Amino acid sequence: MEGTIEEKAYAAKRASVHLANVSTDVKNKALKMMADALLNNKDAIMDANRKDLEEAEKMKQDGQLSSSLYDRLKLSDAKFNDMVSGVSDVAKLEDPVGKTLATVVLDEGLTLYQVSCPIGVIGVIFEARPDVVPQVMSLCLKSGNATIFKGGSEAKNSNRVLFDTLISAISQIPEIPTAAFHLAESREDVAKMLELDNSIDLLIPRGSNDFVKYIQDNTRIPVLGHSSGICHAYVDESADIELAKKVCLDSKIQYPAACNAIETLLVNEKIAGEFLPQMAKLYADNGVELRLDDKSETVLKKSGADLSGANLQKATEKDWDSEYNDLILSIKVVGSVDEAIDHINKHGSHHTDVILSQNKQNINQFTGLVDSGNVMVNASSRFSDGFRYGKGAEVGISTNKIHSRGPVGMEGLMIYKYILSGSGQVVANYTGIGAKKYMHKRTDEKYCRLQ
Numbered sequence: 091m092e093g094t095i096e097e098k099a100y101a102a103k104r105a106s107v108h109l110a111n112v113s114t115d116v117k118n119k120a121l122k123m124m125a126d127a128l129l130n131n132k133d134a135i136m137d138a139n140r141k142d143l144e145e146a147e148k149m150k151q152d153g154q155l156s157s158s159l160y161d162r163l164k165l166s167d168a169k170f171n172d173m174v175s176g177v178s179d180v181a182k183l184e185d186p187v188g189k190t191l192a193t194v195v196l197d198e199g200l201t202l203y204q205v206s207c208p209i210g211v212i213g214v215i216f217e218a219r220p221d222v223v224p225q226v227m228s229l230c231l232k233s234g235n236a237t238i239f240k241g242g243s244e245a246k247n248s249n250r251v252l253f254d255t256l257i258s259a260i261s262q263i264p265e266i267p268t269a270a271f272h273l274a275e276s277r278e279d280v281a282k283m284l285e286l287d288n289s290i291d292l293l294i295p296r297g298s299n300d301f302v303k304y305i306q307d308n309t310r311i312p313v314l315g316h317s318s319g320i321c322h323a324y325v326d327e328s329a330d331i332e333l334a335k336k337v338c339l340d341s342k343i344q345y346p347a348a349c350n351a352i353e354t355l356l357v358n359e360k361i362a363g364e365f366l367p368q369m370a371k372l373y374a375d376n377g378v379e380l381r382l383d384d385k386s387e388t389v390l391k392k393s394g395a396d397l398s399g400a401n402l403q404k405a406t407e408k409d410w411d412s413e414y415n416d417l418i419l420s421i422k423v424v425g426s427v428d429e430a431i432d433h434i435n436k437h438g439s440h441h442t443d444v445i446l447s448q449n450k451q452n453i454n455q456f457t458g459l460v461d462s463g464n465v466m467v468n469a470s471s472r473f474s475d476g477f478r479y480g481k482g483a484e485v486g487i488s489t490n491k492i493h494s495r496g497p498v499g500m501e502g503l504m505i506y507k508y509i510l511s512g513s514g515q516v517v518a519n520y521t522g523i524g525a526k527k528y529m530h531k532r533t534d535e536k537y538c539r540l541q
Contacts, residue, residue, distance in 0.1 A: 095279045098272040099238060099289035102211045105270035106236035110208045112265050114185040117232050120260045121181035124231075127259035128174050128224060128252075135255065138247035139165040139220065146244050155244060158347035158415035159298075162218040163245055172477065173224045180228040180482035186500045187234045188539070195531040197520075199513035203537035206504050208234035210291035213283050214485070215240045215305060217297030220248035225483035226294070227256055227271060232482075233503040236270035238290065240279055242297070249273065284309035292503075294486050299413060314502060316489035318413045319349030320439040321471050324430040324456065325369075326447035327360040333468060334446040335369055341444060341471040343376050347415045349487060350442045350464075350474040354410060354420045356430045359385065362423050367395035370421075374400035378417045381405040385423035410437040427452045431459045438462060440489040442474040463489055463496035509537055 093101075128135070146163055149155035165173075192204040212235045216222045223239060230237040241249040253273040260266045274283065283290065287310045295305040299318040306313045323341050325334050341352040357366055366389050373380055379401040382390070387404070390397060409420040410433070424430045427445075434443050442464040445456040457465045464474040474497060476484020481499025488494050494502030520526050 095274050095282045099286045101269045102236040102238055102272055103289045105267040106210050108267045109236055109270045110187065110234040116263060116265045118181045120231060120263050120266050121177055121228055123259040123262065124228060124256050125174050125177040127255050131255045132170060135251050136165060138251040141247045142245050159218045161347040165220060165248065169221055173221050176477055176483035177224050177228040180232050183482050186504050190536040191506055193533050193535045195533055196528050197515065200515045201511050203509045204506050205509055205537050207507050209503055209505050211236045211289060212503065213238045213290040213293045215280060215293065215295045217242040217301055218245055219296060220245045220252055222296060223249055223252040224256060226485050229483055229485055229500050229503060233500040235503050238272045238274060240274040240283060246275060287311045296486050314486060314488050314490060314494060314498065316439060316441055316487050318439040319441045320413050320437065321350060321352045321442045322354045322356055322434050322438055323352045323444040323446065324356040325358060325361060325365055326427060326445060326449060326452050327358040328449040329361060329446040330448060331365055334365065335372060337446060337468065337470050338369060339372055342378060342419055344472050346417050350471050352471050353412060353414055354422065356422050356424050356433060359423050359425055362389045366390060367393035370397055370400060371395060373419060378419050379403060381409050381420040383422045386421045389423065427455055431456060435461050442471045444471050
């Protein structure tokens, strides 16, 4: 649909009511067609991505685009296959719409149902990451939410081909209102979207810290997102050395541009002498720059380990609050699990944090007191992901404490309504002298739509 962003938002609002009432079978059929369309149009999608990458390479060389954004822009074969799998997996998930969450009998013949329903219109504003389009569109379609996408100009060709491919697929199904989905492309559309609190019900920004913070600070629309991914791994004194080395390496280098890659390694002083030299060598062999506090620097010097090829720097206070999105890691030696927890809660972003330990008491203390949406025990921080959590895909990762937290799938796109089914009751009969009493009896009865 052509038109202004205001017109698109209004059209999405109207269509959202109809999308919310599409049957599960129809939605699953649409998702299968979306997955097939992606596979059938792979060549065109990858060609469009190559065009974006050519321009992005120039921007990167000119300092206008970071290496991490460039990495997120690139659609590898593996990432493409994950997109297709994500859409297919959403079709297999239970439909979250119309579920009875609670039932209360107020009186004979007067029953209150709390029933799940879509939020309405979701505005998704994102940098790079063209895979956001099929991920979010599949989740929003299954959950009955209309969606307006606004991607960055660096991914304009990829976003357009992906969006057109998916819309072409679902347009073959009459029951699906295609007006529920729109792609905004001009730079001015972002500022205008932030003003549309009468049409857009929730904003999901995905991008850099500054980008997300800008969205949060400049709209009245509720925002679901995280402003940074300052993630930690804490190696406890009881850690299995080989296990810890494997997990700490994966948590940093598997995809360093991701928001769930660790940026700080905390090591208990009782294990530092044994663990740190081995881990530093592993990181150095994989091109990771290490920024050391005084204690970790002393440990490495005393160890006599051959770190001649390592890039070792002095950590500053700024490093503890930095998200590098790169092969850079700050390292700090701590005296206890308590000190590690305090450091994480002070400097972390409440995203994802890891403990490597064989001590049940320390594990329970860490998982209970670390104030983050995701806490991993003896496992990589990179598992913090909607697809890996079995959500099919994710609309984003939230560090909020209300509505949704951690990797957000369809459950974060749902709200509820109350449906009261009566048989002529009036409030007057339940007030004053001799008033009828409410039963307020909870039952397992499900709400059924009238046929």
